[in-house]
Amino acid sequence: MKVLVINPGSTSTKVAIYENERCIFLETYEHSPEELAKCETLMDQEPLRRNCILSALEKAGFKIEDFDAIAARGGILPPLESGTYVVDERMVNYLKHESPVKHVSNLACVIAYELANGKVPVYTTDPVSVDEMVPEARFSGIPEIERKSLSHALNIKIVCRKVATELSKALEELNAVVAHLGGGISIAAVEKGKIIDVNNANDEGPFSPERTGELPVGDVVRMCFSGKYTKDELKKKFVGRGGLVAYLGTNDLRKALEMAKKDRNALLVVKAMAYQIAKEIGGMCAVLKGKVDAIILTGGMAHSNEFVEMIKEHVYKFAPIFVLPGEFEMEALALGTLRVMKGEEKAKIWGGPNG
Structure with a gap:
């Protein structure tokens, strides 16, 4: 099974190809401050990042159709359970237009979904907003402020x-x-x-x-x-x-x-x-x-x-x-997707901001 892994960072775009559990290709593209400054909004970086991914695929000798799935870093979604999620149109629209934090991780699922174009499934594993906190941990000392689970x-x-x-x-x-x-x-x-x-x-x-x-x-x-x-x-x-x-x-x-x-x-x-x-x-x-x-x-x-x-x-x-x-983010994304593809874990469906 071949998995394409996409992970945009604040000043870089990482691309990996996994064949089962083994990484067979890894490329990191660095982005200069001048290059990023030309993009007025975060989502304006999408073409730049997408072109890097396409360049990496060309270098590795692969096309999107060669992959069994794409694994993308998770963006800032509302609190959700740990696990691997199907990236669908609802999630992409939220990350594009409704996410409360304009974080670079929001780009990954958007780019992956558009690259897949319905030809291969797209998944994301354990986004930043995974929330498994016990009730006691949420209290801040002021009722108007609740502690939030936003972590690596x-x-x-x-x-x-x-x-x-x-x-x-x-x-x-x-x-x-x-x-x-x-x-x-x-x-x-x-x-x-x-x-x-x-x-x-x-x-x-x-x-x-x-x-x-x-x-x-x-x-x-x-x-x-x-x-x-x-x-x-x-x-x-x-x-x-x-x-x-x-x-x-x-x-x-x-x-x-x-x-x-x-x-x-x-x-x-x-x-x-x-x-x-x-x-x-x-x-x-x-x-x-x-x-x-x-x-x-x-x-x-x-x-x-x-x-x-x-x-x-x-x-x-x-x-x-x-x-x-x-950090083991590329491996974590690939293995999360592989667990779903092998039937070891069931993919979760994100229910929307109020789901």
Whole structure:
């Protein structure tokens, strides 16, 4: 079985071809800021991204008709169950016109559906808006504000599958705390395979390379009414120019660690980020009542042994630690689609925004 996998990122478009569980082709197209600036809206990037995918297929010697299915990264949909979903016209229209967050992931299903043109089925697995949170986790302290489940669900789920296999367990038997450490950070409590609590990677949890994470709310209110910033400037300050960028002028952990060798303040900033990550991991261990089979560190920052050790020294007594650096999104999308095609899992049908 051949599966085409499509995954647009903020400055790149990834294309992969899987033959059963084996990746036989992988290409990443980088997009310059100047190239993206020509697109007035997010959906205006569609032709640019689609042409990259067609170029990749030409390079690999494939046509759309050669595939048994297309697997596309999931966009910002309303809260839904974990699993693999059929991408249909209703979902595409929502992502194009109604999604509340204009996120680059919204492009994937739209492009895949149009490329398929009814010739091959299109699926998406574990979108960002997977919501399995327990009722207690939704309370914020203000009735008007409910905590939301927006996380790196796709990567969280696949690393849980990998570790469950290593522990000779089924996913549904695994209790784990997963820390996805990238430009944004998601730290999830996974109980019996379900993400029962997780920080919103945009505005909760530890600070990250370019996001502030949680902030003292009183000071945020004062900033909002100081007259110094517009709403958009503040949003950018919190997401995009926060975290390591705000303290050290870089969103690259490798550069921050190099700075830390010569600058005690830079070292303190990096240690503070590891400290906050460890504190959040500890909190999620409490959510699981201490019944934790594994702590899993994944995402780009997990490539740094030095940074991983900073986290480990705080949490090593809680549970065995597994380090799976990088992200496995392409594999997760392909395997989710293959499970459906092989009859191991039933594809879900999205019921619409109120379904």
